[in-house]
Amino acid sequence: EADIYQTPRYLVIGTGKKITLECSQTMGHDKMYWYQQDPGMELHLIHYSYGVNSTEKGDLSSESTVSRIRTEHFPLTLESARPSHTSQYLCASSEAGLSSGANVLTFGAGSRLTVL
Amino acid sequence: AQTVTQSQPEMSVQEAETVTLSCTYDTSENNYYLFWYKQPPSRQMILVIRQEAYKQQNATENRFSVNFQKAAKSFSLKISDSQLGDTAMYFCAFMKIPGGAQKLVFGQGTRLTINP
Numbered sequence: 001e002a003d004i005y006q007t008p009r010y011l012v013i014g015t016g017k018k019i020t021l022e023c024s025q026t027m028g029h030d031k032m033y034w035y036q037q038d039p040g041m042e043l044h045l046i047h048y049s050y051g052v053n054s055t056e057k058g059d060l061s062s063e064s065t066v067s068r069i070r071t072e073h074f075p076l077t078l079e080s081a082r083p084s085h086t087s088q089y090l091c092a093s094s095e096a097g098l099s100s101g102a103n104v105l106t107f108g109a110g111s112r113l114t115v116l
Numbered sequence: 117a118q119t120v121t122q123s124q125p126e127m128s129v130q131e132a133e134t135v136t137l138s139c140t141y142d143t144s145e146n147n148y149y150l151f152w153y154k155q156p157p158s159r160q161m162i163l164v165i166r167q168e169a170y171k172q173q174n175a176t177e178n179r180f181s182v183n184f185q186k187a188a189k190s191f192s193l194k195i196s197d198s199q200l201g202d203t204a205m206y207f208c209a210f211m212k213i214p215g216g217a218q219k220l221v222f223g224q225g226t227r228l229t230i231n232p
Contacts, residue, residue, distance in 0.1 A: 002137075031218055040224070041155075041205055041224070041225045042222065042224050042225065043220075043222040044222075045209065045219055045220070048219065058219070059219070075134070079188065088147075090161065092217050093160075099138075103149050103166070103211055103213075103218055104151075104163055104166065105163075105218070105220060107153075107161040107162070108159055108160065109158075109160045
């Protein structure tokens, strides 16, 4: 079944550690996104990608970085985690083009990061 | 820039009742999509319903329907015959057309609880 997978679901780490949140989708979608969901539940776009080798900053500034070497994979990395990075991170993907499904984002279950 | 406002942080109704969630938005765009997404506790965000701004007819999906008032920039969600499984955070979201990166702008969310 086509879907989008995020690992780890939960992560507790100490300040200064490097972390990578994984996101993979099996739908062949060209476009992928990372949203940050704060404790108040608001969602903000932090990164997106049009396709392989394409990455763009989102509407909310983030110290994280992303890469898109393969269509199905869009990992997010924090080089040195801080308590202010504590949040839930949601990955999503969508089709390119003008089809009826092209404007619908499919979301992963999220990665909840706690930095002590 | 587009903004989406959900003025009801929390709502609670009894099972089988009808509930309406409010959403207003601000944009200078003429063509866009509007969405309601549902995020159950600790589960994946899923699409509930979408509306294309150029369509005057309100979208419906089984027990879910919207009241789209383009001039008033209002987009409310009505859930009929509510069920316990409807308990979730509900997010109203906006996407402009052409979408480019198909970025979603979310409202703050409404936490809906269906009581038995």
